[in-house]
Amino acid sequence: xxxxxxxxxxxxxxxxxxxxxxxxxxxxxxxxxxxxxxxxxxxxxxxxxxxxxxxxxxxxxxxxxxxxxxxxxxxxxxxxxxxxxxxxxxxxxxxxxxxxxxxxxxxxxxxxxxxxxxxxxxxxxxxxxxxxxxxxxxxxxxxxxxxxxxxxxxxxxxxxxxxxxxxxxxxxxxxxxxxxxxxxxxxxxxxxxxxxxxxxxxxxxxxxxxxxxxxxxxxxxxxxxxxxxxxxxxxxxxxxxxxxxxxxxxxxxxxxxxxxxxxxxxxxxxxxxxxxxxxxxxxxxxxxxxxxxxxxxxxxxxxxxxxxxxxxxxxxxxxxxxxxxxxxxxxxxxxxxxxxxxxxxxxxxxxxxxxxxxxxxxxxxxxxxxxxxxxxxxxxxxxxxxxxxxxxxxxxxxxxxxxxxxxxxxxxxxxxxxxxxxxxxxxxxxxxxxxxxxxxxxxxxxxxxxxxxxxxxxxxxxxxxxxxxxxxxxxxxxxxxxxxxxxxxxxxxxxxxxxxxxxxxxxxxxxxxxxxxxxxxxxxxxxxxxxxxxxxxxxxxxxxxxxxxxxxxxxxxxxxxxx
Amino acid sequence: xxxxxxxxxxxxxxxxxxxxxxxxxxxxxxxxxxxxxxxxxxxxxxxxxxxxxxxxxxxxxxxxxxxxxxxxxxxxxxxxxxxxxxxxxxxxxxxxxxxxxxxxxxxxxxxxxxxxxxxxxxxxxxxxxxxxxxxxxxxxxxxxxxxxxxxxxxxxxxxxxxxxxxxxxxxxxxxxxxxxxxxxxxxxxxxxxxxxxxxxxxxxxxxxxxxxxxxxxxxxxxxxxxxxxxxxxxxxxxxxxxxxxxxxxxxxxxxxxxxxxxxxxxxxxxxxxxxxxxxxxxxxxxxxxxxxxxxxxx
Ligand SMILES: Cc1cc2nc3c(=O)[nH]c(=O)nc-3n(C[C@H](O)[C@H](O)[C@H](O)COP(=O)(O)OP(=O)(O)OC[C@H]3O[C@@H](n4cnc5c(N)ncnc54)[C@H](O)[C@@H]3O)c2cc1C
Ligand code: SF4
Numbered sequence: 107x108x109x110x111x112x113x114x115x116x117x118x119x120x121x122x123x124x125x126x127x128x129x130x131x132x133x134x135x136x137x138x139x140x141x142x143x144x145x146x147x148x149x150x151x152x153x154x155x156x157x158x159x160x161x162x163x164x165x166x167x168x169x170x171x172x173x174x175x176x177x178x179x180x181x182x183x184x185x186x187x188x189x190x191x192x193x194x195x196x197x198x199x200x201x202x203x204x205x206x207x208x209x210x211x212x213x214x215x216x217x218x219x220x221x222x223x224x225x226x227x228x229x230x231x232x233x234x235x236x237x238x239x240x241x242x243x244x245x246x247x248x249x250x251x252x253x254x255x256x257x258x259x260x261x262x263x264x265x266x267x268x269x270x271x272x273x274x275x276x277x278x279x280x281x282x283x284x285x286x287x288x289x290x291x292x293x294x295x296x297x298x299x300x301x302x303x304x305x306x307x308x309x310x311x312x313x314x315x316x317x318x319x320x321x322x323x324x325x326x327x328x329x330x331x332x333x334x335x336x337x338x339x340x341x342x343x344x345x346x347x348x349x350x351x352x353x354x355x356x357x358x359x360x361x362x363x364x365x366x367x368x369x370x371x372x373x374x375x376x377x378x379x380x381x382x383x384x385x386x387x388x389x390x391x392x393x394x395x396x397x398x399x400x401x402x403x404x405x406x407x408x409x410x411x412x413x414x415x416x417x418x419x420x421x422x423x424x425x426x427x428x429x430x431x432x433x434x435x436x437x438x439x440x441x442x443x444x445x446x447x448x449x450x451x452x453x454x455x456x457x458x459x460x461x462x463x464x465x466x467x468x469x470x471x472x473x474x475x476x477x478x479x480x481x482x483x484x485x486x487x488x489x490x491x492x493x494x495x496x497x498x499x500x501x502x503x504x505x506x507x508x509x510x511x512x513x514x515x516x517x518x519x520x521x522x523x524x525x526x527x528x529x530x531x532x533x534x535x536x537x538x539x540x541x542x543x544x545x546x547x548x549x550x551x552x553x554x555x556x557x558x559x560x561x562x563x564x565x566x567x568x569x570x571x572x573x574x575x576x577x578x579x580x581x582x583x584x585x586x587x588x589x590x591x592x593x594x595x596x597x598x599x600x601x602x603x604x605x606x607x608x609x610x611x612x613x614x615x616x617x618x619x620x621x622x623x624x625x626x627x628x629x630x631x632x633x634x635x636x637x638x639x640x641x642x643x644x645x646x647x648x649x650x651x652x653x654x655x656x657x658x659x660x661x662x663x664x665x666x667x668x669x
Numbered sequence: 670x671x672x673x674x675x676x677x678x679x680x681x682x683x684x685x686x687x688x689x690x691x692x693x694x695x696x697x698x699x700x701x702x703x704x705x706x707x708x709x710x711x712x713x714x715x716x717x718x719x720x721x722x723x724x725x726x727x728x729x730x731x732x733x734x735x736x737x738x739x740x741x742x743x744x745x746x747x748x749x750x751x752x753x754x755x756x757x758x759x760x761x762x763x764x765x766x767x768x769x770x771x772x773x774x775x776x777x778x779x780x781x782x783x784x785x786x787x788x789x790x791x792x793x794x795x796x797x798x799x800x801x802x803x804x805x806x807x808x809x810x811x812x813x814x815x816x817x818x819x820x821x822x823x824x825x826x827x828x829x830x831x832x833x834x835x836x837x838x839x840x841x842x843x844x845x846x847x848x849x850x851x852x853x854x855x856x857x858x859x860x861x862x863x864x865x866x867x868x869x870x871x872x873x874x875x876x877x878x879x880x881x882x883x884x885x886x887x888x889x890x891x892x893x894x895x896x897x898x899x900x901x902x903x904x905x906x907x908x909x910x911x912x913x914x915x916x917x918x919x920x921x922x923x924x925x926x927x928x929x930x931x932x933x934x935x936x937x938x939x940x941x942x943x944x945x946x947x948x949x950x951x952x953x954x955x956x957x958x959x960x961x962x963x964x965x966x967x
Binding site: 278282283295296297298300301306309310313319321328329330331335336338349351 | 787788789793794797798861862863864866867920923924925933937
């Protein structure tokens with residue numbers, strides 16, 4: 107009798123409707139309809155580490171801790187996708203990757219939340235991130251002392267350098283043979299991708315203006331790796347990669363974590379961290395399959411990214427901690443720091459078809475390393491490749507085109523060329539996440555996000571827009587215009603430091619107030635630098651895992667040795 | 670009695686000399702035909718490779734049709750040469766072989782110009798993804814081998830075959846050795862681009878340079894009849910060139926959609942026709958060894 111194939115309908119069951127990570131198995135992201143075995147822990151038995159959020163921070167940490175032999179359970183509010191099955195080449199369909207739960211965004215410069223800054227899926231925002239994988243400039247780890255702004259990190263750059271290398275290996279980053287800026291780094295594991303016309307336009311502009319440029323180190327494969335296919339240059343990256351070329355947490359850390367014995371639960375929204383009378387975290391209440399559950403744990407790690415992390419901490423008040431957990435400094439939710447994401451656009455006489463390939467194949471970090479400028483911090487800028495719907499949206503909202511002019515502008519889509527920055531904004535205490543009175547679908551108070559630019563932010567943006575405009579003029583682009591209001595990457599809100607009064611966690615991502623409560627994601631950044639954050643988040647997570655191993659070996663996981 | 674004995678002896682000597690002469694002649698023709706086969710393999714590799722790659726480049730410049738045309742012609746003359754047992758060169762064949770070599774040189778110049786035009790000039794990005802600087806070398810080599818075949822074939826009966834004033838066996842050993850080195854260099858560049866993600870990718874960057882060293886040694890070392898190691902090594906390289914096609918087919922299967930999506934993956938994946946150029950060069954190397962063996966003085 108022939109083997110029965112699993113039913114196609116069952117294979118394609120809606121991952122948003124029903125959890126996939128249960129009954130001792132997890133979806134195999136590399137095989138259509140496939141499954142892999144997954145260990146299961148009982149809720150009544152405390153696991154060593156319960157991690158909320160499985161993105162760049164949580165996914166990485168879950169993997170490394172499981173590999174180190176700890177029992178690990180990870181919760182994620184989002185679904186567990188199989189990219190080969192579940193991802194369509196359709197911008198509208200793929201909005202299922204974004205965190206679009208209600209939030210209130212206010213302030214002088216309210217942030218646009220959703221597609222451009224947060225994801226909701228196993229793998230977190232890395233499932234739809236743009237894969238740009240850059241290291242910090244070493245001086246940024248001591249920004250206050252060496253550069254005169256922001257705050258110092260409690261970690262030395264040389265230590266970070268080795269963790270960066272570890273992550274670059276783990277993700278098989280495809281990067282240039284030699285990188286023009288910063289101290290020496292080991293060779294990227296995979297070679298850089300072929301530049302598309304948009305990237306060549308950036309390169310040409312830089313050469314005309316006399317600044318260095320480089321291929322962008324990217325977390326997408328330029329050669330096969332295991333069961334993951336190499337990149338096919340179709341440019342759907344920020345709506346999820348259906349080939350598995352993109353080395354998101356979903357196809358790297360997560361499968362390794364599962365193989366090493368971690369259990370991950372999808373469609374599991376953490377609502378509250380439970381703390382006992384002695385002031386120790388004992389587990390997390392989470393919502394899954396129409397019911398609230400409680401998972402016990404010896405350690406709780408929050409890794410929900412810079413809005414959901416403070417929200418969960420603030421939502422977990424007790425009599426002992428009326429202002430929320432880990433908040434004796436009053437800094438939980440404060441110093442929310444995003445990055446400037448302004449762009450200059452123009453038309454090239456040549457056909458560019460910028461949507462071919464990953465969107466940011468070339469970049470310049472010149473203004474991250476050159477300090478002759480009238481503002482603090484730095485920025486890099488990269489070539490761009492917006493998909494048509496996003497581009498039409500940009501023209502409609504940022505340029506104000508509608509009707510016939512919009513149709514006309516869209517006809518030039520193939521000739522559009524653009525440069526966009528990732529710029530360092532200044533950490534400000536008043537940019538913050540608090541709780542609103544409104545409740546979300548789980549009955550939890552939603553986040554209220556307040557943001558205002560400071561003068562330095564504006565000077566940086568002006569400088570960048572001016573420089574990128576010159577770069578477009580230098581390559582004879584016509585019809586140049588500036589997109590002046592956009593931000594990306596949310597960080598801060600639970601900053602790390604050396605002093606419990608001025609920070610939420612220490613260098614090991616351990617909260618000062620509750621020794622078995624950890625925060626390991628983009629929230630711990632004291633400053634954001636002028637590069638995309640995910641490589642640094644993952645490096646910090648690798649470091650945290652190492653530190654946890656060392657602390658456990660010394661018997662210091664239970665309580666702090668000092669303070 | 671002695672006189673008749675002497676007469677007989679001299680007759681036998683003459684017959685021997687004739688036999689040797691005929692052998693030599695057959696040997697030069699044999700070597701020439703081997704060279705024709707090597708040239709054919711290289712030309713076939715060029716034909717398919719440039720067809721795919723230049724199709725990928727949309728034939729934006731009309732000159733991009735040239736390697737297709739010239740490699741078809743080279744294939745034709747190689748076929749003609751392979752079936753031709755006459756010990757004399759052929760004008761048209763020789764002319765086309767020279768044209769093929771010239772095309773290789775011009776192609777190299779074109780490709781270098783293309784690379785130098787791109788931002789970044791001679792950087793890794795352009796060496797990896799610009800027009801491949803080493804690729805036209807294959808048609809140059811095909812032309813050189815074809816033309817060597819004519820020279821060798823044309824050797825007057827009582828003379829050892831010579832190329833560019835050097836004994837032909839030695840010259841050919843050097844040429845195929847250098848060819849192997851260059852081709853291996855190109856494989857190294859492209860396999861480095863692929864980050865040597867599969868260990869088999871080291872084969873074409875390790876076996877051929879050793880073969881090249883053996884051949885170069887044969888080109889300059891004192892006479893030696895056997896050279897069995899060189900022979901075996903070249904046969905190994907021939908085999909490697911053929912199995913390389915299989916590995917590249919596997920590589921195509923690894924891309925999204927695999928062979929079901931052949932129309933894209935054959936174009937974008939590892940080039941199927943590239944590895945047999947090693948086979949062609951190894952064949953040329955074997956022809957050189959043959960010449961060296963058959964003409965001790967060559
Ligand atoms: C469009 C886009 C492009 C980007 N491009 C780049 C880039 O090119 N390079 C780069 O370095 N960075 C990029 N980023 C940023 C990068 O993706 C994030 O900085 C990084 O993923 C943040 O890691 P994290 O672990 O802090 O959070 P995330 O990766 O967002 O993970 C958080 C996870 O926690 C889950 N979660 C939150 N709250 C709860 C809760 N209460 N219960 C259960 N689960 C919860 C969420 O569902 C989510 O899966 C991009 C981001 C976006 C949105
Ligand atoms: S361009 Fe490459 S990385 Fe981006 S979605 Fe396509 S295959 Fe994935």
